[in-house]
Amino acid sequence: MIALVFFILAMAGGIVISRQYNRSKNFNSAHQVIGILLLVAFLSQLVLGLLNHRVFKREQRRTIMGKIHSYLGPAIVVFGLANGILGFTFANASFLAIPYFGLILVVAFIYTLIRGGCNFFRKRRADKKNGSGPYHQPQFGTNHGTSQYYPPPGGAAGSYYSEPPPYSQPDVPLATYRSSENVPREHSPAVQPRTMV
Incomplete structure (x- = not known):
């Protein structure tokens, strides 16, 4: 809205100045035509933004008006800046x-x-x-950020388990697991070592 106010003031000043010189009274120069088109596009941008916001607030979805709004805004800025350079040239102040x-x-x-x-x-x-930053990794043995720790595996005690080691999942207590080599193989042939060459 602030930009719209300045845009209207600039347009009014341009019209007043243009009426004072024969060179610009017809409003057919590139600077004047682009300025008028940019004002129309700016007003359209405002209407599209309000309508898209109204639909998004009610239905929580983006519309084609929102897509046009997101591309039309930067286009207005670029063409407006370029039109400023044309204005200096048009006023013989290159x-x-x-x-x-x-x-x-x-x-x-x-x-x-x-x-x-x-x-x-x-x-x-x-x-x-x-909690996904580098200093917010979950601590081992804690119960969802509280000071409660899981008991050590096998009922072991001692100073070794007094402090939980860092960077482990909080809901997985320690436990000893047997190696797969010690598990009896049922319904499978015995594995024979390869002959050394």
Whole structure:
């Protein structure tokens, strides 16, 4: 909504200035035509966003309006920035296009840093919340994060089992398992070793 207010003010200023010069009274230059089309696209973007939000809130699904909205927004930004350069050329002030382009690059760089930082901290916060971060591995022997430990296998006692070792599943108590070599083989032929060459 803030951008729409500035857009309307810029359009009003452009119309007032254009009416003062014979060169721009007909509103048929590339800068003027693109500006008018961008205002129409901006209003369409606003309507599409509101309608998509209304449907999504009611039915919890995305619509074709949401897809158009997600692509139309960046397109408006790109064409709007390019139209600014055309505006300097149209006003016989091409020398201002270079610092304008440099300002665009600086703002784009700052925006990329802010967006990347927000995504990084959002992902880090989600990892901490889900317990999937590097410092949130479940401790061995604990019962879902409590201080209760499983008893050692076979009723063994001693200082060796006083502290649980880290990084194990909490719901699997220790137990001794026999090797498969000691299990009697039923209904299977005896395995003979190979002859050494």
